[in-house]
Amino acid sequence: MRRRTFLGRTGVGVAGLAGLAGCVDGGSDGEAGTATDGSTDTVTEASTGTATGTTAGPSGTLTVATYSSFTGEDTAGNWLKSAFESEYPGVTVEFATPENGVNQYVQRKQRGAPIDADLFVGLNTGELVRVDEQLDAQLFATVEDRLEGADRVKEDLRIDPQGRAVPYDTGYISLVYDEDEVDEPATFDSLLEPAYEDALITQNAQQSDPGRAFLLWTIHEQGPDQYLDYWQGLVDNGVRIMSDWEPAYNAYTAGEAPMVVSYSTDQVYYHGEDVDVSRHQVGFINDQGYANPEAMARFVDSDRPDLAERFMEFVLTDEAQAEIAVRNVQFPAVEGVEPGGDFGEYALEPPEAVTYTYEELSGNVGEWIEQWARQVAGN
Amino acid sequence: MRTDRVAIPAGVAATVAALAVLFYYPVWSVLVAAVYQGGRLTLAPLAEVLTDPFYTGVAHHLVTDPLGVPGGVVEWLAAGAPPVRLGLFGFTAYQAALSTAASVLLGLPGAYLLARFEFPGRRLLRSVTILPFVLPSIMVAVGFLAMFGRTGLFNDLIGPLGLGPVELVGTLEIVVLAHAFYNAPLVTRLVTAAWESVDRRQVETARTMGASPLQAFRDVVAPQLLASLATAALMTFVFTFMTFPIVLALGGLELATVEVWLYARVQDLDLAEAATLGTLETVLSLGLTYAYLRYEAAQVRAGGAGESLDRTPLFDGLRSLDARRLVLLAYAGVALVVFAGPLLSLVVESVTGPDGGLTLEYYAFLLELQRGTAAGSVRPLPAVRNSLLFGAGTLLLALPMGVLVSVVATRGGRGSRAAEALLSAPLAVSGIVVGLGLLQTLVFGTELFGHRVVVTGAGAVVAAHAVAAYPFVSRNVTPALGGLDGRLTDAARTLGASRARALVDVELPLVAGALVAGAAFAFAISVGEFDSTVLLAEGVDSYTMPVALERYVGNRSLGPNLGPATAMGTVLLAVTAVSFVVIDRVGGRWER
Numbered sequence: 001m002r003r004r005t006f007l008g009r010t011g012v013g014v015a016g017l018a019g020l021a022g023c024v025d026g027g028s029d030g031e032a033g034t035a036t037d038g039s040t041d042t043v044t045e046a047s048t049g050t051a052t053g054t055t056a057g058p059s060g061t062l063t064v065a066t067y068s069s070f071t072g073e074d075t076a077g078n079w080l081k082s083a084f085e086s087e088y089p090g091v092t093v094e095f096a097t098p099e100n101g102v103n104q105y106v107q108r109k110q111r112g113a114p115i116d117a118d119l120f121v122g123l124n125t126g127e128l129v130r131v132d133e134q135l136d137a138q139l140f141a142t143v144e145d146r147l148e149g150a151d152r153v154k155e156d157l158r159i160d161p162q163g164r165a166v167p168y169d170t171g172y173i174s175l176v177y178d179e180d181e182v183d184e185p186a187t188f189d190s191l192l193e194p195a196y197e198d199a200l201i202t203q204n205a206q207q208s209d210p211g212r213a214f215l216l217w218t219i220h221e222q223g224p225d226q227y228l229d230y231w232q233g234l235v236d237n238g239v240r241i242m243s244d245w246e247p248a249y250n251a252y253t254a255g256e257a258p259m260v261v262s263y264s265t266d267q268v269y270y271h272g273e274d275v276d277v278s279r280h281q282v283g284f285i286n287d288q289g290y291a292n293p294e295a296m297a298r299f300v301d302s303d304r305p306d307l308a309e310r311f312m313e314f315v316l317t318d319e320a321q322a323e324i325a326v327r328n329v330q331f332p333a334v335e336g337v338e339p340g341g342d343f344g345e346y347a348l349e350p351p352e353a354v355t356y357t358y359e360e361l362s363g364n365v366g367e368w369i370e371q372w373a374r375q376v377a378g379n
Numbered sequence: 380m381r382t383d384r385v386a387i388p389a390g391v392a393a394t395v396a397a398l399a400v401l402f403y404y405p406v407w408s409v410l411v412a413a414v415y416q417g418g419r420l421t422l423a424p425l426a427e428v429l430t431d432p433f434y435t436g437v438a439h440h441l442v443t444d445p446l447g448v449p450g451g452v453v454e455w456l457a458a459g460a461p462p463v464r465l466g467l468f469g470f471t472a473y474q475a476a477l478s479t480a481a482s483v484l485l486g487l488p489g490a491y492l493l494a495r496f497e498f499p500g501r502r503l504l505r506s507v508t509i510l511p512f513v514l515p516s517i518m519v520a521v522g523f524l525a526m527f528g529r530t531g532l533f534n535d536l537i538g539p540l541g542l543g544p545v546e547l548v549g550t551l552e553i554v555v556l557a558h559a560f561y562n563a564p565l566v567t568r569l570v571t572a573a574w575e576s577v578d579r580r581q582v583e584t585a586r587t588m589g590a591s592p593l594q595a596f597r598d599v600v601a602p603q604l605l606a607s608l609a610t611a612a613l614m615t616f617v618f619t620f621m622t623f624p625i626v627l628a629l630g631g632l633e634l635a636t637v638e639v640w641l642y643a644r645v646q647d648l649d650l651a652e653a654a655t656l657g658t659l660e661t662v663l664s665l666g667l668t669y670a671y672l673r674y675e676a677a678q679v680r681a682g683g684a685g686e687s688l689d690r691t692p693l694f695d696g697l698r699s700l701d702a703r704r705l706v707l708l709a710y711a712g713v714a715l716v717v718f719a720g721p722l723l724s725l726v727v728e729s730v731t732g733p734d735g736g737l738t739l740e741y742y743a744f745l746l747e748l749q750r751g752t753a754a755g756s757v758r759p760l761p762a763v764r765n766s767l768l769f770g771a772g773t774l775l776l777a778l779p780m781g782v783l784v785s786v787v788a789t790r791g792g793r794g795s796r797a798a799e800a801l802l803s804a805p806l807a808v809s810g811i812v813v814g815l816g817l818l819q820t821l822v823f824g825t826e827l828f829g830h831r832v833v834v835t836g837a838g839a840v841v842a843a844h845a846v847a848a849y850p851f852v853s854r855n856v857t858p859a860l861g862g863l864d865g866r867l868t869d870a871a872r873t874l875g876a877s878r879a880r881a882l883v884d885v886e887l888p889l890v891a892g893a894l895v896a897g898a899a900f901a902f903a904i905s906v907g908e909f910d911s912t913v914l915l916a917e918g919v920d921s922y923t924m925p926v927a928l929e930r931y932v933g934n935r936s937l938g939p940n941l942g943p944a945t946a947m948g949t950v951l952l953a954v955t956a957v958s959f960v961v962i963d964r965v966g967g968r969w970e971r
Contacts, residue, residue: 072753093754100818250520250521256524256549366647377467377632
């Protein structure tokens with residue numbers, strides 16, 4: 001199944017590899033043109049091209065940059081680490097979890113500091129747009145057409161026209177509401193009605209993923225010219241905008257309001273005999289949910305480009321997709337994977353998934369959010 | 380003898396060097412982005428902010444149309460002085476002023492209670508007044524929601540009295556209350572220390588000369604308290620001017636402050652605008668600090684090295700319950716609701732499951748984490764250990780640094796006010812600006828002679844904590860040191876003691892109370908610090924309790940709740956409470 005030989009540590013810089021490209025085809029320098037659809041990658045199991053000439057698998061340390069809750073006990077990250085390490089006994093997977101996420105690497109690149117990681121796991125569309133707006137140089141390499149299994153990623157989740165960021169799971173932003181207090185709002189306009197006065201808690205789109213997704217959803221539905229008026233209506237009807245998901249959900253739990261912007265997987269956490277499910281109803285406005293795919297991408301500056309891509313392929317296998325879904329409580333990104341157990345039973349998928357593409361967000365998302373924040377804060 | 384002589388200058392030099400590397404250089408690297416763009420100096424970003432009504436509200440006319448201002452004011456008065464648009468800066472100052480007033484109102488009676496009355500548990504209470512200072516804002520927000528939320532304890536308490544329900548969440552009131560929760564203890568702490576160092580003999584002298592107790596208070600005691608009260612109020616104003624997590628967590632974006640905006644700009648990597656906001660904020664708070672220091676220096680203080688005032692028993696049988704004591708009891712009730720309520724709610728939350736039943740699941744989860752070996756696991760015990768070690772390290776560095784700055788402040792000649800303001804700058808610069816600067820300089824590394832020099836790890840964390848903490852030591856020690864009778868030092872020096880020896884042997888023992896208060900602050904800053912710790916810490920080895928807590932907030936393996944984080948918060952509460960009591964008691968041995 002493994003289509004390429006892994007080279008171990010190349011010991012030469014990324015640029016230096018171009019000179020070796022004749023004997024070591026692997027496209028490890030991130031130039032999309034060098035390896036078209038993977039068809040040139042026909043090297044078999046044996047390490048024909050390497051100087052070491054051993055038959056042992058790849059070895060070394062792979063550094064995966066991600067967000068902190070992806071790592072730790074019983075997380076998707078740790079499952080991936082163990083499973084990948086047992087498939088490649090010579091490899092150690094390490095995690096880096098910088099507090100400021102992908103910004104850390106954008107700033108490192110800008111300042112000429114070493115990247116110190118091989119791939120980033122947990123990138124969303126808006127962040128990818130920001131990376132490209134901030135940097136003239138490439139931070140991530142184009143890898144998608146070289147990755148086995150990448151063609152199975154669901155079409156509407158693909159976030160990167162340049163094939164750098166490959167989705168591995170997705171959440172759907174929806175409302176969670178208490179059906180004893182309010183009816184499910186059918187449309188966005190219904191949220192402006194007196195029945196929903198002081199009823200909704202959402203999050204600050206400047207820094208919260210679900211908050212940003214909800215704002216983008218309203219722009220998607222109301223239009224970029226009308227969304228500020230719509231939000232003025234929401235503010236007038238008493239929407240509350242809290243910093244992040246945790247305080248927002250906590251306020252919802254404390255009964256501060258009967259609706260909160262959250263994920264459609266809420267009931268995976270809250271189910272069972274002693275749980276009052278009426279407090280955990282999932283509301284799909286307009287019968288929609290806003291898809292927020294999470295993607296992984298390999299750094300151009302990686303010392304171990306092949307190992308990083310091998311890891312990405314591993315993440316896209318059926319087994320890994322099912323495990324990530326269950327452990328990260330997000331939906332698989334690949335077609336045909338059905339996570340079983342509680343997740344299969346309680347995670348709800350919206351009838352229609354909407355999202356903004358990279359092109360639509362490009363050049364807009366920063367301005368949309370700032371105008372929105374000025375509107376709300378200026379009240 | 381020679382080393383003795385150079386000890387103070389050498390210490391000052393070391394303090395300045397540490398500041399330069401760990402504070403001024405990183406902060407400079409951020410602020411420079413505000414005035415230096417595309418390779419040349421520019422005032423454009425600054426002008427853009429100042430002329431934008433969103434930022435400066437009605438005050439933008441001062442920049443855009445200065446000549447029209449008098450006419451505008453007349454027009455405005457003629458219209459009956461209707462409310463004007465404050466802008467982000469105006470609103471930030473407004474809420475800071477309200478928060479300062481609330482903190483003083485809530486903190487001052489506490490100082491009176493602690494300084495003038497004796498009751499069981501007084502010293503314990505005095506020790507733990509500093510506790511709120513170390514609590515991460517997310518925990519305070521949780522505590523406040525649990526206490527003052529719609530279905531919170533407060534409404535449960537006043538409900539049977541036929542009052543309420545009070546809806547506070549999302550309002551300016553709850554933000555101000557939370558700021559008071561953080562800062563009133565600061566007021567209490569600083570004023571108590573000053574009150575305790577008032578010389579009893581001076582009051583007695585005034586009384587024998589015929590002053591009434593009230594007159595004696597007004598003429599002798601109050602002037603000595605005023606400096607510490609002004610310090611506390613200024614600090615509170617500066618802190619609440621730079622507030623951000625509390626506003627976001629309890630108030631929401633509608634109540635955004637400058638710092639909220641700065642943080643959002645940083646997250647969006649719009650560093651030029653962030654730097655501009657940071658510069659304006661820093662100029663404002665440094666200016667305030669400087670003005671205050673001038674005021675403080677102008678205060679004439681009488682010598683305070685005598686015996687402290689006697690405390691009267693708070694409870695002395697039912698007959699002692701006079702009006703004064705009844706008011707104090709009422710105050711204790713209010714304080715209990717504001718301070719103990721949220722903390723208690725936090726603890727309750729840590730043992731309550733989602734269904735409302737009692738559970739020890741979250742503590743079991745902490746134990747399980749402790750046993751775990753998974754990559755990226757943040758184990759609780761190393762976090763506790765690191766917090767205590769870093770706290771101790773911070774004490775070792777911040778105490779001498781703070782004392783040295785106080786010496787400069789009290790003995791300096793011309794320009795010592797400006798020097799002191801510059802040395803106190805860590806108080807006046809926002810945590811986000813410092814954190815960002817540290818990230819871009821020390822964490823990413825700097826090219827020096829062809830090598831990339833990177834400063835991370837435990838040493839860097841301790842140094843950063845010390846830089847943040849020493850101004851609290853000097854703000855405690857300076858007024859006390861300034862209040863000493865200069866003739867004592869002169870006498871020591873005439874007898875052959877060096878300046879350093881006189882300081883250590885004569886002055887410091889006399890200001891032990893203030894020194895201990897400063898030590899407790901330094902420790903508290905270290906334990907509670909988050910922003911720079913998380914940037915400077917290298918991996919799991921240097922995680923502190925607040926970092927662990929933040930990681931547990933993001934951990935949803937027990938479902939979408941804050942259970943594990945509240946359990947860690949309770950541990951943090953317990954560990955720090957014990958530490959402060961120890962600091963106070965051990966430090967107290969040096970008191971009379």
